[in-house]
Amino acid sequence: MKVLLILIKIFAIGALLIISNQGLAISDAGNRDIFIEDYSSWLSHLFEKSLSIASYVVKSEWLPSTVD
Numbered sequence: 001m002k003v004l005l006i007l008i009k010i011f012a013i014g015a016l017l018i019i020s021n022q023g024l025a026i027s028d029a030g031n032r033d034i035f036i037e038d039y040s041s042w043l044s045h046l047f048e049k050s051l052s053i054a055s056y057v058v059k060s061e062w063l064p065s066t067v068d
Contacts, residue, residue: 011043014039014042014046015035016040018035018039019035020055022034022035022038027063
């Protein structure tokens with residue numbers, strides 16, 4: 001439950017940062033299109049980076065080396 005709330009907060013903060021940095025008024029249809037494009041681009045970039053980190057962690061050697 002806590003992880004879900006953290007994810008929701010991250011997505012909401014990302015949306016607010018995109019809106020404020022671009023100076024978008026969401027009431028305008030053109031600005032909504034720009035926001036959706038930027039937000040989806042941000043989500044795909046976030047997913048790609050998360051996948052990259054997860055694959056690095058999975059490929060890491062977690063067992064200690066054995067000394068004979």
